Amino acid sequence: MTTTFFEVATRGKGLYEITAKVERAVREAACGDGVATVFVCHTSASLVVFENADPTAARDLERYFERLVPEDGEGYEHTLEGPDDMTSHIRMALTRTSEVVPVSRGRLVLGTWQGLYLFEHRRAAHTRRVAVNVTGNSLTAAG
Amino acid sequence: MTTTFFEVATRGKGLYEITAKVERAVREAACGDGVATVFVCHTSASLVVFENADPTAARDLERYFERLVPEDGEGYEHTLEGPDDMTSHIRMALTRTSEVVPVSRGRLVLGTWQGLYLFEHRRAAHTRRVAVNVTGNSLTAAG
Amino acid sequence: MTTTFFEVATRGKGLYEITAKVERAVREAACGDGVATVFVCHTSASLVVFENADPTAARDLERYFERLVPEDGEGYEHTLEGPDDMTSHIRMALTRTSEVVPVSRGRLVLGTWQGLYLFEHRRAAHTRRVAVNVTGNSLTAAG
Numbered sequence: 001m002t003t004t005f006f007e008v009a010t011r012g013k014g015l016y017e018i019t020a021k022v023e024r025a026v027r028e029a030a031c032g033d034g035v036a037t038v039f040v041c042h043t044s045a046s047l048v049v050f051e052n053a054d055p056t057a058a059r060d061l062e063r064y065f066e067r068l069v070p071e072d073g074e075g076y077e078h079t080l081e082g083p084d085d086m087t088s089h090i091r092m093a094l095t096r097t098s099e100v101v102p103v104s105r106g107r108l109v110l111g112t113w114q115g116l117y118l119f120e121h122r123r124a125a126h127t128r129r130v131a132v133n134v135t136g137n138s139l140t141a142a143g
Numbered sequence: 144m145t146t147t148f149f150e151v152a153t154r155g156k157g158l159y160e161i162t163a164k165v166e167r168a169v170r171e172a173a174c175g176d177g178v179a180t181v182f183v184c185h186t187s188a189s190l191v192v193f194e195n196a197d198p199t200a201a202r203d204l205e206r207y208f209e210r211l212v213p214e215d216g217e218g219y220e221h222t223l224e225g226p227d228d229m230t231s232h233i234r235m236a237l238t239r240t241s242e243v244v245p246v247s248r249g250r251l252v253l254g255t256w257q258g259l260y261l262f263e264h265r266r267a268a269h270t271r272r273v274a275v276n277v278t279g280n281s282l283t284a285a286g
Numbered sequence: 287m288t289t290t291f292f293e294v295a296t297r298g299k300g301l302y303e304i305t306a307k308v309e310r311a312v313r314e315a316a317c318g319d320g321v322a323t324v325f326v327c328h329t330s331a332s333l334v335v336f337e338n339a340d341p342t343a344a345r346d347l348e349r350y351f352e353r354l355v356p357e358d359g360e361g362y363e364h365t366l367e368g369p370d371d372m373t374s375h376i377r378m379a380l381t382r383t384s385e386v387v388p389v390s391r392g393r394l395v396l397g398t399w400q401g402l403y404l405f406e407h408r409r410a411a412h413t414r415r416v417a418v419n420v421t422g423n424s425l426t427a428a429g
Contacts, residue, residue, distance in 0.1 A: 001422045003319045003390040033146045035180045035276050037321045037386050041397035043337045049240040051186045051232050056220040060229045061236060064217070074350070077342040086346045089337050093347060097335040097400075098386040100180050100241040102276035104146040109274040111184035114240075131395040133321050133388035135278060135421060137144045176289045178323045178419050192383040194329045194375050199363040203372045204379060207360070243323050243384040245419035247289040252417040254327035257383075278421060280287045 002029050003133040010120040010128055015058045019115045023108060025132040031103050034136015039098045041129040044088030045120050046095040052115030065091050088121035095119055106139050145172050146276040153263035153271055158201045162258045166251060168275040174246050177279015182241045184272040187231035188263050189238040195258030208234050231264035238262055249282050288315050289419040296406040296414055301344045305401045309394060311418040317389050320422015325384045327415040330374035331406050332381040338401030351377050374407035381405055392425045
């Protein structure tokens with residue numbers, strides 16, 4: 001039932017794959033059957049499980065969010081840190097802060113095309129902190 | 144801390160209730176107090192907890208998503224599998240891939256009007272794979 | 287692996303902070319490392335992790351949802367309980383019903399600006415039921 005942390009260095013808006021880092025946490029916990037809970041400790045970045053094969057899918061998602069939560073013309077009050085301040089919080093609320101992935105026989109049960117991504121909503125580079133808790137039977141006990 | 148799987152045969156876009164299948168996994172795990180983690184292993188279908196009494200609510204939700212993420216006029220790049228390809232990924236990202244429901248005295252703590260649903264975003268029929276992990280005290284121990 | 291419940295008295299649409307109530311559940315469970323699963327037992331209220339410092343952020347979020355899921359002009363069928371009936375279910379589906387926060391050394395791993403909020407989507411006052419499950423090592427054992 002270990003909770004560990006890792007950091008993601010972002011270089012502006014977009015998706016950053018973190019699947020390998022979460023898989024490593026599962027391996028280090030030697031978990032057989034259980035769950036991996038991923039949590040991003042910020043309110044202007046979020047998590048999504050997303051298509052991991054075709055980079056056009058990520059680009060389309062990013063453009064969709066630019067239209068859905070536009071930086072201009074909405075009359076936000078909360079803009080102290082710039083036009084991408086309030087939009088970041090909204091985009092985070094529309095996606096996810098925690099994602100929980102079951103573990104079976106020592107592996108995340110991700111489908112073929114699923115990857116775990118940190119979704120950066122700010123224009124500037126940031127260092128993002130992600131927590132991973134792995135809870136489950138030990139790999140040996142699960143046989 | 145068992146992780147099991149079940150399949151859902153979808154017949155095009157819409158909500159498909161999976162509450163009974165998740166309840167069965169909880170019963171079979173003989174869980175007293177704990178959590179059931181539900182995870183859909185796809186990027187073009189998602190999960191929602193939704194109103195389970197009035198079918199007009201599901202229809203309104205489906206129509207809302209047609210307007211919010213329209214298949215035409217948005218200029219998506221990722222359309223290899225048709226006009227419902229990219230829209231499926233976006234609708235998935237706006238809803239949920241994992242849903243975690245606490246278990247109390249052997250029962251999911253769902254409210255009176257809550258059901259668990261798989262939300263199919265593709266037009267064609269699909270077989271969708273769902274993972275359920277149940278972690279908790281045994282029903283006997285929880286007494 | 288206790289599942290407990292608390293209530294939130296809402297006074298119409300908006301965000302209601304529940305961080306302290308979830309922290310109390312973690313303390314009472316004497317959890318060292320583990321996860322706290324928060325679940326709202328309703329289909330017209332939801333959960334979000336949100337910015338906890340500046341009240342303008344919450345106001346902007348509420349106004350954004352009024353525009354994204356407007357009460358008038360969308361032709362909803364499911365309006366038996368009024369114009370905020372169907373919109374409540376949609377706003378819930380676009381945010382979260384469950385939120386899972388890892389616990390480390392007895393504390394939720396929330397970032398500096400993160401708070402847990404119940405998001406009320408109905409105009410009238412309601413009593414909302416929230417379940418919290420805490421699963422993990424005991425604080426002593428983790429010590």
